[in-house]
Amino acid sequence: MSVPPAPPVREPAWPLSRSAIWLWVTQGVLGTLVYGVLVGVFVLTMPSSAGGPVPVLRWLLPALVVVYAVVAIGIRPWVRYRVHRWEVTADAVHALTGWLSRTWTLVPVARIQTVDVTRGVLQQLYGLASVAVLTASSQGTVRVPHLEVGVAERVADDLARRAEQVRDEAT
Secondary structure, three states, X not given: OOOOOOOOOOOOOEEOOOHXXXXXXXHHHHHHHHHHHHHHHHHHHOOOOOOOOHHHHHHHHHHHHHHHXXXXXXXXXXXXXXXXXXXXXXXXXXXXXXXXXXXXXXXXXXXXXXXXXXXXXXXXXXXEEEEEEEOOOHHHOEEEEEEEHHHXXXXXXXXXXXXXXXXXXXX
């Protein structure tokens, strides 16, 4: 008699906050501005009569900034929103992250040592927070970025209580 195969790992149920899209768009705009200024300084300070690769770089670098802007502002935020997922079940915290390289992380509630809620400057602007669920293992951390602040606080509080209950039951 053979053992039936384990069911495939299912995708976590919840997407991030839709405000995460606008946070990523803002990050893309800021990155594009920084690259644009650097390329602008290069183009304006390098004489057009300079030899070597300079003439090619004078048109290639601005073109690359435009390509970066299209990807960072117009494509990446929407793709990231579609692929980042998270879920808290009775037994574990699940997170699926990455838009090019996908990472699926699961932390059992019994392994949770610390739950952190952080809010970066841009996250505060968009009313978002990130939850980090840490274990004793450096590889066991689950990060759920860009949740609405209230959701992040409720998730962190719930996980901290459940982890404490599991520790109390084990002693």
